[in-house]
Amino acid sequence: MSRPVRVLMWIVGLAIAAYLIVLALLWAQQGRLIYPAPTALTPPTGGFEQVTYRTSDGLDLAAGYRAGEPGKPTIxxxxxxxxxWVSSVVATDRLVPSGYGVLAAEYRGYRGNPGTPHEDGLYRDxxxxxxxxxxxxxxxxxxxxxxxxxxSGVAVQMASEQVPQALVLISPFASxxxxxxxxxRWVPSGLLLRDRYENAEKIAGIDAPLLLxxxxxxxxxxxxxxxxxxxLRDDAKLVIFEGKGHDLAWHDEAEEAxxxxxDTLNTRGTER
Incomplete structure (x- = not known):
């Protein structure tokens, strides 16, 4: 074997080894990458009380709750x-004055809650x-x-298990x-990812009005x-906001939508 061929094989082997090391790091650290829970804790606002509920695997999670007006749905x-969950207070600050109750749900491993976040765990939450x-x-x-x-992954799974009055997905992924x-594209995501949140596989089977x-x-x-x-849903209502980024949920236009x-759903219900 000539020296140039040996050098080329060595370079190729080194590149493959480096690629496998990167994949191994991504596999090991994917939880931190997918769930970068904020470290700074802002105080609760907006008249929400902190409540606690227990998961099926024994974790007590603190979240925020504000009761709605009689006869109004709860978000x-x-x-x-x-x-x-405190960010959810901001994202619902135009819904609360309209009488809607809000449970600003929280996840394991977030805001001082016990546990480590992962797909099945968030479904339990x-x-x-x-x-x-x-x-x-x-x-x-x-x-x-x-x-x-x-x-959106948690919301879709919950709506597939219990039929809500409506399902709203903001900046969701298909999976x-x-x-x-x-x-x-260089990562074999089908093999690497432990958490997948396959919304596209579930959305058609959800029997609730859908807003995207x-x-x-x-x-x-x-x-x-x-x-x-x-x-995937002929009856879905889709609204695309020009010029808005991934922070859409905190814009007034999103809440107004x-x-x-x-309001349209409630009007239909009254007409029936």
Whole structure:
């Protein structure tokens, strides 16, 4: 074997080894990458009380709750991966004055809660949030589930298990596996990812009115994901906001779109 061939083989072997090391690091650290829980804790605001509910695997999670006016639905809000439940207070500050109750759900490993976040764990957390509302006399049919960003994965799963009054997804992905595959084409996401949040596989089977909101300037999760989800439900309402990015949930326009959607549902219910 000639020296140039040996050098080429050595370079190729080194590149393969480096690639495998990077994949191993991504495999080991994916939890931290997917769930970057904020370290700074802002104080609760907006008249929310801190409540605690227990998950099926024995974790006591602290979250925020504000009761609604009699006869008004309650919003069950699942926030994104880089926020905590107090951010949900800001994202619902135009819904509360309209009389809606809000349970700003929280996840394991976030805002001082015990446990480590992962897909199955967040589903357990979502079920515990619904169970908490049931203890307050609020059935699933009186709940509007809203999921922002990674919270869309929890929201979709909960809506597939218990039929809510409505489902609202803000800046959602079709699936986390698909999103990672688009962002990191050199990564075998189908093999690497432990958490996948396959929203596209579940959305058609959900028997609740669906609103999809997305900004066309979202560089983290492109609006093509909402468009893909919308095509899977003929009755879905899709609103694309020009110039808005991944922080859409905190813009007044997003809340106004939710209010308009819910008002339409309530009007239909009254007409029946």
């Amino acid at each position: 069950l809000y699942f926030h994104g991966n880089g926020a905590d 979502g079920r515990a949030a619904l169970a908490f509302l049931a203890t307050r006399g609020i059935a699933a049919g009186d709940v509007v589930i809203i999921g922002n960003s990674i919270g 986390l596996r698909q999103l990672v595959g688009e962002k990191m 909101l997305h900004g066309d300037a979202d560089t983290l999760i492109p609006d093509t994901h909402s468009r893909q989800l919308g095509r 939710v209010l308009s959607f819910l």
